[in-house]
Structures are given as C-alpha cells and as structure tokens.
Amino acid sequence: MALTAPYVLEYTYRRSVGPVVGQFLTGLRDQKFLGMKTSSGRILVPPPENDPETGETLSEMVAVGDAGVVTTWSWVSAPRKNHPLQKPFAWALVKLDGADTAMLHVVDVGEGGMEKMSTGMRVRARWKAERIGHVTDVACFEPESPQAVTR
Amino acid sequence: MATREIAVVSFAQTNSRRNELDETEMLLPVITEAVKRSGIARSDIGFTCSGSCDYLGGRPFSFVMVIDAIGAWPPIEESHVEMDGAFALYEAWVRLQHGDIDAALVYAFGKSSQGDLPDVMVTQLDPYYVAPLWPDSISLAALQARAMLDEKRCTELEMAEIAVRNRKSAKANPHAHLKGDHLAANLLGEPYAVAPLRRHDCPPITDGATAIVLAAGDLARKVCKRPAFIRGIDHRIEPHALGLRDLTRSPSTKLAGERAGVGKGKIDVAELHAPFTHQEVILRDALGLGAEVDVNPSGGALGANPMMVAGLNRIGEAAQRILDGKANRVLAHATSGPCLQQNLVCVLEAE
Numbered sequence: 159m160a161l162t163a164p165y166v167l168e169y170t171y172r173r174s175v176g177p178v179v180g181q182f183l184t185g186l187r188d189q190k191f192l193g194m195k196t197s198s199g200r201i202l203v204p205p206p207e208n209d210p211e212t213g214e215t216l217s218e219m220v221a222v223g224d225a226g227v228v229t230t231w232s233w234v235s236a237p238r239k240n241h242p243l244q245k246p247f248a249w250a251l252v253k254l255d256g257a258d259t260a261m262l263h264v265v266d267v268g269e270g271g272m273e274k275m276s277t278g279m280r281v282r283a284r285w286k287a288e289r290i291g292h293v294t295d296v297a298c299f300e301p302e303s304p305q306a307v308t309r
Numbered sequence: 310m311a312t313r314e315i316a317v318v319s320f321a322q323t324n325s326r327r328n329e330l331d332e333t334e335m336l337l338p339v340i341t342e343a344v345k346r347s348g349i350a351r352s353d354i355g356f357t358c359s360g361s362c363d364y365l366g367g368r369p370f371s372f373v374m375v376i377d378a379i380g381a382w383p384p385i386e387e388s389h390v391e392m393d394g395a396f397a398l399y400e401a402w403v404r405l406q407h408g409d410i411d412a413a414l415v416y417a418f419g420k421s422s423q424g425d426l427p428d429v430m431v432t433q434l435d436p437y438y439v440a441p442l443w444p445d446s447i448s449l450a451a452l453q454a455r456a457m458l459d460e461k462r463c464t465e466l467e468m469a470e471i472a473v474r475n476r477k478s479a480k481a482n483p484h485a486h487l488k489g490d491h492l493a494a495n496l497l498g499e500p501y502a503v504a505p506l507r508r509h510d511c512p513p514i515t516d517g518a519t520a521i522v523l524a525a526g527d528l529a530r531k532v533c534k535r536p537a538f539i540r541g542i543d544h545r546i547e548p549h550a551l552g553l554r555d556l557t558r559s560p561s562t563k564l565a566g567e568r569a570g571v572g573k574g575k576i577d578v579a580e581l582h583a584p585f586t587h588q589e590v591i592l593r594d595a596l597g598l599g600a601e602v603d604v605n606p607s608g609g610a611l612g613a614n615p616m617m618v619a620g621l622n623r624i625g626e627a628a629q630r631i632l633d634g635k636a637n638r639v640l641a642h643a644t645s646g647p648c649l650q651q652n653l654v655c656v657l658e659a660e
Contacts, residue, residue, distance in 0.1 A: 202553065210548040230455045232504060234448060240431075249444055249451070251552050
C-alpha cells in the first residue's frame with residue numbers, strides 16, 4: 159500500500175516594503191503618485207531608494223500628477239491569464255506630469271484597438287474603488303479626453 | 310594589472326529543441342564530450358562553475374540535482390550563478406586568475422519548455438512596482454521595439470530581415486532549433502504577437518545544455534592546436550527600472566565592449582545574444598560593428614534560445630570558429646534581464 163502525506167506549498171514570511179516603496183504604495187491607496195527627488199533635482203517615478211547615478215541614499219518624496227505622456231507602448235491583442243486587463247490593451251511607459259522618468263502600467267483604450275494608441279499621447283490613471291496600497295490600485299490608464307485636460 | 314592568459318579549448322552543446330530529457334540527462338553527454346575534446350583529465354580540472362535558473366526548474370537549488378552529471382566523487386571545487394552560463398564563465402576566468410589551478414569547466418542548462426516561459430520571466434522583475442502587473446518577456450521587448458521604431462533606428466522590414474538572416478544561418482548549424490528560408494516581405498503579412506513584434510521577431514522556446522573547458526596559457530597550448538584566447542572580458546549592468554533607461558541604446562554593452570578591447574582590431578565574427586530582432590540593431594550600434602562583420606553565423610538566439618545557455622553558446626560558437634581555424638579574432642556577447650539590462654562582452658583571439 160502506498161503511503162501518502164499532505165504537502166502544502168506556502169511562503170511563511172512577511173515581506174516589508176521599506177520606507178520608500180511603502181510611501182509610494184500608501185500614496186496609491188490615497189490616489190496619489192509620489193516621486194523621489196534626487197540631489198540634481200530630477201524626480202524619479204516610481205521612486206528608488208538610491209540615486210541610480212550616484213548611489214546616494216534618497217529620501218525627499220514629492221507628489222506628481224496622475225496623468226502624463228506615453229513614452230513607448232506595446233499592444234496585446236490576446237491577454238495572458240495573469241495580465242491586469244482581460245481585453246485587448248496596451249502596455250505603456252507613462253511619464254507622469256512633473257516626473258522625469260516613466261513608469262510601467264497598462265492602458266485601456268475603451269472602444270477600439272491599437273489605432274487609439276500613439277507615442278506622446280496623454281493618459282490619466284483610473285483608480286480602483288477599493289485600494290489597498292498596491293501597484294494594481296491603479297486599475298489602468300485611459301486616454302485623456304479634451305475635457306479632462308481643462309478639468 | 311596583467312591578466313593571466315586563459316583560453317577556450319573545447320565546446321560541446323546539445324541539439325537544441327524541446328526535449329523529453331531532464332536536466333542531468335541533457336548535461337551528461339555534453340560535459341563528457343567537452344572534457345574529452347579538451348584533452349584534459351577530469352582530475353586536472355581545478356574549478357567547475359555553472360549557470361542556471363531555479364525558476365525554470367520550478368524548485369529551489371535545482372542546480373544541485375545536476376551534480377550527477379559532473380561526478381560527485383572525489384569532491385570538487387564548484388560554484389554556481391543564477392544567471393546565464395556566460396557569467397559563470399566570467400567567474401571561472403576570475404578563478405583561474407588566482408594562478409593555483411590551470412583548468413576549469415563551465416556549463417549551463419535550461420529547460421525552458423517546462424513552464425509558461427514568458428510568465429516565468431516575470432519573476433526576475435521588480436517585485437513591487439512591476440511584477441504584480443505580470444508584464445511578460447515578449448510585451449517588455451515589444452516596448453523596446455516600439456521605442457526603436459519611433460526613433461527610426463530600424464523598421465519592421467529591417468527587423469524581419471534580421472529574422473530571415475539568422476534563421477537562414479541556423480540551417481548550417483546542426484544544433485539550432487528554428488531554421489529555414491523565409492521572405493521578409495511575406496513575414497510582414499503575419500499578425501502581431503505583441504505589437505510591434507511578430508512571431509518571427511521572437512526567439513523559440515528551447516531546451517538545451519552547453520559545456521566549455523577553459524585552460525590557462527601553457528596547458529591550453531599543450532592540449533589544443535588553436536586555443537581561443539580570451540583577450541578581454543567585461544560585464545556591466547543598467548538600472549532595473551525600465552523608465553530609467555534609454556531602451557534604444559545599450560550603454561552597458563558599449564562600456565563592456567570598450568573595456569574588453571573590441572576596437573583594438575578587426576572582428577571577423579560576432580556572436581550577439583539578441584533574442585529579439587530589434588536587439589541586434591542596438592547591440593551592433595553599441596559595439597560599433599559594421600556591415601563587414603559576420604554576425605551570428607550560428608543563427609544566434611533567434612535560431613535557438615535555451616534560457617541560461619544561449620549566452621554561453623555565443624562564447625562557444627565564437628570560440629569554435631577560432632578552434633576550427635575559420636577566424637582569428639571574434640566577439641561574443643551575452644545578455645541577462647529585461648530589454649538587454651545586463652551585458653557581457655568577450656573578445657577571443659588565435660595566437
């Protein structure tokens with residue numbers, strides 16, 4: 159007779175995100191994007207703990223806008239099961255207003271397809287109603303409508 | 310500081326494909342063959358270093374399982390990098406600089422087909438800002454390709470031509486996985502995989518293993534007619550945040566190439582680890598390779614892309630051309646991370 163034993167695969171650790179990533183994620187919960195200011199005055203979003211050029215420890219976090227410009231993008235017509243959107247969508251690097259670097263997220267163009275996407279287009283974050291301090295608190299970005307610009 | 314002369318004296322690789330073998334079964338014949346070809350007794354190999362990835366095996370310390378393939382007795386001095394085998398070769402080169410041993414064995418293995426590879430690659434990304442979105446490896450490469458097209462650094466037709474050239478070259482390589490004759494214009498009629506990348510712009514999912522034996526100066530000359538001497542080797546890395554980088558350039562490759570001395574002489578053959586077509590354009594630019602350089606006569610990573618092995622294969626394929634007397638000065642490049650984040654450049658020469 160074969161012997162059997164239960165096997166539970168688990169990750170029995172709690173991970174701490176630390177002061178910088180933690181502040182950024184807490185900001186998302188409050189519908190705010192935070193960037194990190196470097197000694198040369200650049201604002202990096204998402205914020206790193208150290209200056210990528212000098213290695214200096216950074217701590218001055220500043221708010222940036224929740225809309226910005228697409229610097230590059232790719233188009234997924236058949237989403238994979240783990241993708242944040244289960245309809246055709248774009249991956250994009252988005253440089254938020256006030257930031258000097260771009261962050262990765264997804265763009266939902268609504269009706270239509272790839273023809274709605276272009277480098278340099280403006281997009282705005284669509285927030286989830288229930289936010290927990292996670293990068294997916296931003297449901298996606300959406301093309302910014304002309305009305306939204308003046309809002 | 311003068312460096313000790315180290316040469317590639319033998320190279321062996323599996324016939325790359327998706328196979329039914331486990332990692333040890335892939336490795337055993339390859340290691341046996343490389344050691345045999347080297348003419349160096351196993352007992353004279355002072356250091357062994359490997360490159361592989363636990364996430365491909367889906368289990369921790371998966372590299373321990375393959376110790377069977379190198380022989381666990383008598384005890385050996387052994388190390389491992391959770392990287393492409395090219396970086397294991399770098400460690401072995403450094404180890405040989407100590408001067409107390411004269412030969413090293415380097416090997417790499419990857420069973421890329423065991424999981425859903427584009428998703429498995431997500432595990433290498435920033436766990437807080439990026440990985441929770443599950444950007445697969447093809448989607449990220451496509452962001453880089455779009456940036457190249459926007460900057461007019463290449464066209465979709467040129468990308469297709471790179472695929473055509475590599476897969477044609479792969480026909481002459483019995484170890485290659487994806488080979489054949491295509492017309493670039495026809496390929497452009499195919500649908501996008503993740504736009505602007507089409508299927509032909511992407512590498513195959515390949516299982517494979519490779520082994521290389523390194524030997525220091527006098528031993529290399531004794532066992533090998535035309536050792537491929539490593540005249541320069543260097544690796545550099547860029548920030549992991551994609552938005553901090555100019556994705557259309559590879560400053561880490563440029564710097565590694567300068568420090569490896571690429572420009573000190575004419576390059577006959579360059580083996581570039583460019584899994585995606587547009588990446589070949591970026592690497593050629595970063596290394597200053599003109600049209601006269603024979604790039605990827607093996608078919609490159611577009612011809613066979615065993616994960617953790619394809620970079621070491623570039624060193625092996627380039628070195629083999631020296632061993633065979635077909636080239637005098639060659640360049641090999643290996644990459645790691647998304648969108649060419651980390652890059653190694655190695656220059657090898659005949660005497």
